[in-house]
Amino acid sequence: xxxxxxxxxxxxFETEVVVGLALSAFLYARGWRRLRKxxxxxxxxxxxxxxxxxxxxxxxxxxxxSPVATFGxxxxxxxxxxxxxxxxxxxxxxxxGAPMLPMLWAFPRGGRRRLGRLLHPSNPVHRVFHFLTRPxxxxxxxxxxxxxxxxxxxxxxxxGRTITHDLEHFCFLAAALLYYWPLIHPTGSPRRMSYGxxxxxxFPSKLTGFVIGASLSMxxxxxxxxxxxxxxxxxxxxxxxxxxxxxxxxxxGGLLYIFPLLLLVVMMIREDEGDVWVPExxxxxxAAASRGEIEAA
Amino acid sequence: xxxxxxHLAPAVLLAFVALVTATPLMANGGTVRISRAPVGLYLVSVxxxxxxxxxxxxxxxxxxxxxxxxxxxxxxxxxxxxPLDTEAAAVxxxxxxxxxxxxxxxxxxxxxxxxxxxxxxxxxGGEEGGTVSFQATxxxxxxxxxxxxxxxxxxxxxxxxxxxxxxxxxxxxxxxTRQSRIAATT
Numbered sequence: 001x002x003x004x005x006x007x008x009x010x011x012x013f014e015t016e017v018v019v020g021l022a023l024s025a026f027l028y029a030r031g032w033r034r035l036r037k038x039x040x041x042x043x044x045x046x047x048x049x050x051x052x053x054x055x056x057x058x059x060x061x062x063x064x065x066s067p068v069a070t071f072g073x074x075x076x077x078x079x080x081x082x083x084x085x086x087x088x089x090x091x092x093x094x095x096x097g098a099p100m101l102p103m104l105w106a107f108p109r110g111g112r113r114r115l116g117r118l119l120h121p122s123n124p125v126h127r128v129f130h131f132l133t134r135p136x137x138x139x140x141x142x143x144x145x146x147x148x149x150x151x152x153x154x155x156x157x158x159x160g161r162t163i164t165h166d167l168e169h170f171c172f173l174a175a176a177l178l179y180y181w182p183l184i185h186p187t188g189s190p191r192r193m194s195y196g197x198x199x200x201x202x203f204p205s206k207l208t209g210f211v212i213g214a215s216l217s218m219x220x221x222x223x224x225x226x227x228x229x230x231x232x233x234x235x236x237x238x239x240x241x242x243x244x245x246x247x248x249x250x251x252x253g254g255l256l257y258i259f260p261l262l263l264l265v266v267m268m269i270r271e272d273e274g275d276v277w278v279p280e281x282x283x284x285x286x287a288a289a290s291r292g293e294i295e296a297a
Numbered sequence: 298x299x300x301x302x303x304h305l306a307p308a309v310l311l312a313f314v315a316l317v318t319a320t321p322l323m324a325n326g327g328t329v330r331i332s333r334a335p336v337g338l339y340l341v342s343v344x345x346x347x348x349x350x351x352x353x354x355x356x357x358x359x360x361x362x363x364x365x366x367x368x369x370x371x372x373x374x375x376x377x378x379x380p381l382d383t384e385a386a387a388v389x390x391x392x393x394x395x396x397x398x399x400x401x402x403x404x405x406x407x408x409x410x411x412x413x414x415x416x417x418x419x420x421x422g423g424e425e426g427g428t429v430s431f432q433a434t435x436x437x438x439x440x441x442x443x444x445x446x447x448x449x450x451x452x453x454x455x456x457x458x459x460x461x462x463x464x465x466x467x468x469x470x471x472x473x474t475r476q477s478r479i480a481a482t483t
Contacts, residue, residue, distance in 0.1 A: 003369060006400035011399075019453065070399045073327075073344075229332045231342035231360050232402070234366045 003234070007095040010070040016166075017064045021057050024099075037249065039066055045101070053097025059090035073159060077238070078228045080245040083172055087146075088256040091176030106186035133181040135193050143208050145171050150212050152223045157227040158242055179205065183260065195268035202261055209253040216246025250275035303372055304400040306374070317417060327356065330417070330431045337426040343419055345381075351438035352412050358404040359392050369401050372422040381432065385411035392419075412437050430447050 026052070033043050062068060063085035072079035100119075104112055118125045131137060148154060149168050157170040180191050183201065193201060222228050222238040232238070327346030334341050342360040355378070361370045374392040397404035409415060417447040418430040 003401065006369075006394075008398045010398060021451070074399075127478065229329050231333055231340070232366045233363065233369075 007067050010067040012070050014063055021061055025057055027103045027106040028099055031105035034105050047095050052093045056090050056093030059085050074230050076241050076245040080248045086173050088175040092180045095180050095184040095186045132178055135182045137258055138178040141234055142175045145175035156225045165235045195264045198264045213246045213250025217243045223244055298341050332427055334429050336429050339421055339431055341421055350433050350435045352409055352435050354374045354406055355409045356404055356406050358402040359419055360402050374403045375420040377410055377418045381414040381416055383411045
């Protein structure tokens with residue numbers, strides 16, 4: 001068996017990942033179909049959003065089940081690709097899929113109401129989530145998670161098939177979802193950050209990736225015991241592999257930031273030209289405010 | 298037909314969940330036991346999983362490389378497990394690519410039923426190879442080793458059952474609401 005063929009065939013089966021992905025896809029599809037059938041969901045329920053959600057789930061699957069995951073324990077460069085897939089591709093795509101509404105509608109009326117209560121602004125669950133998705137909270141949490149998990153003792157502790165490895169991936173995905181939330185605001189609620197502020201919001205995390213990536217690629221010794229101990233594949237030394245991982249984080253991570261940046265610039269220009277969709281809630285509030293002004297006048 | 302599918306959906310979903318959770322939670326990778334040990338003309342690396350090693354199914358994955366670590370070699374590999382402090386029988390298995398998740402490796406998956414100290418010997422290649430061994434302690438597994446497995450096994454099927462079988466359908470709700478409105482007006 002050739003090495004390339006062996007690599008491509010090295011998929012793994014993670015029960016909790018497969019169950020999670022299958023359930024998420026099932027709930028989204030069921031709710032989406034229901035809403036479409038009833039003509040509800042409006043602007044949120046576009047076909048492209050369903051495709052984004054499917055692509056996000058696929059990215060999670062590729063990151064956690066494909067040869068990228070299998071070789072992550074042997075090559076740091078593969079582990080870096082796995083993290084980039086989770087953080088920079090899966091998380092924004094899942095949020096662009098606006099999954100809350102379709103997933104809520106997957107449930108029968110009683111269950112939907114009970115879950116809906118959790119999302120009411122007076123509910124503590126909603127308040128905690130609202131707090132965590134504040135730009136001033138989500139950004140430092142995301143940076144902290146990325147920095148902490150690259151600290152060698154923690155990184156090494158997360159390798160192997162232990163609960164810490166699953167925890168590492170969960171932290172990355174959860175922190176990335178929180179981080180992208182105020183940028184994408186997938187619920188259709190009023191934006192919590194202008195497009196211009198969004199551009200600034202991207203910068204610190206980009207800088208963090210740049211610093212960690214550059215440090216890894218310029219280091220003179222390998223940082224992580226896991227890869228020092230691992231068998232070397234294809235003549236790649238532990239240091240070569242680490243430098244490659246650093247370059248992937250530095251260069252590809254940087255390139256992946258260009259897409260949201262460009263998108264925000266385009267949205268900012270369109271907003272200036274008055275060509276941006278305003279959520280129904282915001283329109284109603286604006287209308288109420290202008291009525292109030294007229295009455296006051 | 299659609300109604301039949303709707304009724305079958307819970308059973309299909311539960312069967313799927315049962316099937317995937319029953320699949321052994323094994324894969325190559327795991328703990329490095331031997332790293333790049335010279336064995337005859339070869340360099341041998343050995344990984345075991347699960348981490349930590351528990352009684353039940355054990356996965357011993359072996360990577361055989363040339364001395365320069367540039368080529369991965371396809372040589373016969375035999376894995377033997379001997380108990381050191383119990384009366385349990387020794388186990389011998391051939392490692393194959395088919396059993397390996399990482400297809401660069403060869404893996405042997407077999408049951409080790411007694412807890413305690415075990416010695417694992419890996420015999421690589423023919424006359425140009427040799428044997429390398431390591432010792433490991435096996436303990437009995439507990440469900441707390443994988444708490445989310447416990448949750449998946451118990452909570453997900455129960456929640457799905459409750460939701461899909463006991464939850465009232467919207468269509469039925471609306472139909473009954475319509476009927477009660479008609480009854481009220483007539």
